[in-house]
Amino acid sequence: MRFDRRWFPRLNEGFELSVKGLDMFGAPFVENTRVLNLSQGGLCFLLLRPVSTGGTLDFVCESSDVISKVWTRGRVVWVSERFDGYQLVGLSAKGQNPNFQAERAASFA
Numbered sequence: 001m002r003f004d005r006r007w008f009p010r011l012n013e014g015f016e017l018s019v020k021g022l023d024m025f026g027a028p029f030v031e032n033t034r035v036l037n038l039s040q041g042g043l044c045f046l047l048l049r050p051v052s053t054g055g056t057l058d059f060v061c062e063s064s065d066v067i068s069k070v071w072t073r074g075r076v077v078w079v080s081e082r083f084d085g086y087q088l089v090g091l092s093a094k095g096q097n098p099n100f101q102a103e104r105a106a107s108f109a
Helices: none
Strands: 016-022 028-038 042-047 056-061 068-081 087-092 101-104
Touching: 016 042, 042 068, 056 087
Parallel strands: none
Antiparallel strands: 016 028, 016 056, 028 042, 042 087, 056 068, 068 087, 068 101
């Protein structure tokens, strides 16, 4: 029997996600990916761009029925290397951005 020590249940969703921030070398990036799982405390996704634990990333969930995108900030709480070149990234979104910034999709390049 497996004991799950997670504080919040996980939703295994595959919706699209855009992530932007600075990689582990300090270079800015924007990458489109998919959410692997989501909980009240944060989310897990894959990135090709290498990031470091403790850093911050901005993210937005993509949807075709939304005109504006709402970006929010999260803290990288863990990173796991994979053999295919991707990193599995755990991001905590709790309390990271009290003033959500709404940006028009056209204003983000």
